[in-house]
Amino acid sequence: MLAAIRPDSWNLPLFLHVLGATLLFGTTATVAIAGFAARARRDHSALLARIVLRTFLLGVIPSWILMRAGAAWIGDKEFPDKTPGWVDVGFIVSEPGAILLIIVGILAWLAARKQGVGRAAVAVPVLASIYLVALGIAWFAMSAKPS
C-alpha cells in the first residue's frame, strides 16, 4: 500500500526512474539479440554490429543516465538518511554495471570496426546478457522490496 500513501512530489522522479530502467532493459536486450544474430548471420554481421553500436550509443547510455538520475532523485526524497537493502541492490547493479556497460561499448565499437567478426563481436552479446540478468535481479529487488 506504499503506492497509495506516496506523496505526489515523488511521482515524477519515480516515473523517470522506471521509464529509464524499462528503456535500459529493452535497449540492452536489443544489443544482446542483434549481437547474437550477427554471429548466426555472417552475411549481415557488419550491419548488425553497426546496429549494436548505435543502439548502445543512442539507447543504452541515455537510458542508463535517465534511470540513474531518476534513482538518485527519488532516493533522496524517499530515503534521505539511510537506504534499505533493496535500494542498495539497485545501486550495486547500477554502479559496477556501468563499468560493464563501458566495456560493452568499447567492444561494440571494436566489433563494428571489424565488420562484426572477431572476439569483440562474440563478447558483446554475452556481456549484454549478463547485464540483463543483473537488471532482472535489480528489477525483482525494486518490485518485491525484500526485507
Next chain:
Amino acid sequence: MIAGALNIAALRSGRRPSEILLLFGLIRRIAVPAIGVGTLFLFVFGLWLVHEAGYGYSDGWIVTSIILLLLGNAIGGYAGSRDRRTAEYAQQLVTQGDAPSAELQARVRDPISLAGSYGSGLILVALLAIMIWKPGA
C-alpha cells in the same frame, strides 16, 4: 524497444531487401513473441495486484489502463500485419537480385505502419504514467 530499434535501422536509405528481411525477421521471431508474453503477464499479474493492493476493478485509472493496453496491442498488431506484408515483398526482391528498391523503401516508411508502431509504444509510456500517478485514486 527491440522492435523500435530494429525498425529504425530498417528505415535507413539504400538498405538491400535481404537486410530489411533480416531486421523484420528478428522483429517477428523475437520482439513480437516477447510483446505477447509481456502483455499477458502485465494483464494477469496487473489484475492480481489490483486485488492484492485493495483497489477496485472499476476504478477509473484501472479501466483506462486496461483500455489503453488493449488499444496499444491492437494498434501495434495492425502495424505488424502491414510490416509482415512488407517482409513478404522484401522476400520476393531477394530472389530477384537483392537490389535496393524505392518501392520497398516506401513500404518500410509507410506512415500508417510507423504511426501504429510508435503510437503503441507511446501508449505504453502513458500506461506507465497512469500506474505511477493513479489519477482519481
